[in-house]
Amino acid sequence: MKLRTEAFPYPVLSPETNEDNDYIDTAFQCNIDTSVDKSEDGTQYIKLDYSFLLSNDEIRDLIEKKQASYMLDISCTSTGFKKIYSITSDNGHVSIDIHDLYQRVVIYPLIVITSKVSDFTSKELNPEYILSSKNGKNVYRTFNLNPGDMIAFDEPTIKYLDYEPLGLKSLLKVVLDEELDEDNYSVDPNHDNELIVRMGSEIKKLWDNTKIREYLFMPVIKDCILVAIDEFRRDKESVQEKRWAKLFLEVIDFEHGIDSDASVDELNLLAQKVSKKFGLSKIKNKVTE
Secondary structure: OOOOHHHOOOOOEOOOOOOOOOEOOOOEEEEEEEEEEEOOOOOEEEEEEEEEEEOOHHHHHHHHOOOEEEEEEEEEOOOOEEEEEEEOOOEEEEEEEOOOOOEEEEEEEEEEEOOOEEEEOOOOEOHHHEEEOOOOOEEEOOEEEOOOOEEEEOOOEEEEEOOOOHHHHOOEEEEEOOOOOOOOEEEEOOOOOOEEEEEOHHHHHHHHOHHHHHHHHHHHHHHHHHHHHHHHHHOHHHHHOOHHHHHHHHHHHHHOOOOOOOOHHHHHHHHHHHHHHHOHHHHHHHHHO
């Protein structure tokens, strides 16, 4: 989205500061902070705290009368997420599933008309909107506004959200599989939302021990990444439709390149490189402590 005020048949409050702006000496701004939080049922989500600043009395009056609303247009190309949130207060937060936002997230703060408005004007409009009335008195031009009309916007806030290993860990679901050898595990990439790790009875007991899991996590995550990369290499179009793939495989492909003709050993080396931060780096840090 790239907004230009000259594209609209009515005045728009923008973050620009030149003398040709539709509004003079008035402002609309939004501050966004992000954090990871957890709901009561343990679901992780991205919390976007917002704070709006609006100094225009006439536009604020429209919001108070519920004829207009603050909005946040949030999009993430890495996951395909796009949604517009209607906001009812100057301060608050929006909660979004952690799977929906990853890498570059663009947030456009807007003010949008929600019900028909007749003869809108503002004393802070640019003097170019002043007209001479029949009695010779200068008055500001008025405008009829319709639901969906965007009347104010701020510069987009761009956040780079990389909550790994939290994000990648959230993609894994470990389950007991009694049919497997007790010391073996396998990775199932055939589900849309997560990678299923099936474990035999003994290794599942070790995994459930939080002190031991840290040591198991390195080989398990490496194998998960290896299987995912191999799936991506063999059937890129199908895998790209899976939610878990969108969260990290496209980033790996962009940063390293996934060669469709790569050998198993080459894929294994790539998986080791990607998983390094989850295991080897931690082990090295502990050795040097």
